[in-house]
Amino acid sequence: MNYAHGYPPAAPPQQPNLWQIFQNVDKDRSGQITTNELQTALSNGTWNPFNPETCRLMIGMFDSNGDGAINFQEFQALWQYVNDWTKCFRSFDRDNSGNIDRGELTQALTQFGYRLSDGFYTLLIQKFDRSHTGRINFDDFIQLCVVLQTLTASFRDKDTDRDGVITIQYEEFLKMVTHGAIKL
Numbered sequence: 595m596n597y598a599h600g601y602p603p604a605a606p607p608q609q610p611n612l613w614q615i616f617q618n619v620d621k622d623r624s625g626q627i628t629t630n631e632l633q634t635a636l637s638n639g640t641w642n643p644f645n646p647e648t649c650r651l652m653i654g655m656f657d658s659n660g661d662g663a664i665n666f667q668e669f670q671a672l673w674q675y676v677n678d679w680t681k682c683f684r685s686f687d688r689d690n691s692g693n694i695d696r697g698e699l700t701q702a703l704t705q706f707g708y709r710l711s712d713g714f715y716t717l718l719i720q721k722f723d724r725s726h727t728g729r730i731n732f733d734d735f736i737q738l739c740v741v742l743q744t745l746t747a748s749f750r751d752k753d754t755d756r757d758g759v760i761t762i763q764y765e766e767f768l769k770m771v772t773h774g775a776i777k778l
């Protein structure tokens with residue numbers, strides 16, 4: 595493997611096995627983690643494959659050098675992010691069912707600072723619940739939160755007077771929604 599100068603760096607003390615985890619995820623030993631490799635490595639707690647859209651979103655967020663894959667350096671931040679989401683998911687899964695029901699989702703998003711109507715929660719669950727059970731699995735929960743976060747951030751950018759209303763041109767709107775190639 596041909597890593598950048600000085601690689602692999604000493605693993606941070608709190609995650610001594612990170613290099614090993616990286617190598618396990620990097621199935622073809624290319625030194626880079628692709629969407630497929632990440633998808634295989636992650637579990638949503640069901641027998642179904644991890645949401646590929648969530649993997650794609652996360653790779654997009656942590657691919658700092660823009661080559662479409664995750665090297666070890668980028669992986670450290672990505673893995674921390676996955677761990678943070680795992681903790682977050684578990685803390686909101688109050689009944690330990692392994693998924694987030696409507697009440698738990700409401701509590702989670704309210705705690706994140708969102709003020710959303712009942713109707714919008716129905717829409718969110720319809721849109722992001724790939725299992726069609728009315729409950730949100732781990733992978734879909736990340737996708738839901740990231741999409742919501744990204745769109746809210748683009749909205750806030752335009753909502754300079756903070757009144758919750760924006761006026762935008764058609765192409766500006768398209769840019770907002772396609773920024774990061776979000777599929778809604």
Ligand SMILES: [Ca+2]
Pocket residue numbers: 620621622623624625626627628631
């Ligand atoms: Ca690889």
Ligand SMILES: [Ca+2]
Pocket residue numbers: 656657658659660661662663664665668
């Ligand atoms: Ca990269």
Ligand SMILES: [Ca+2]
Pocket residue numbers: 686687688689690691692693694695698
């Ligand atoms: Ca639950």
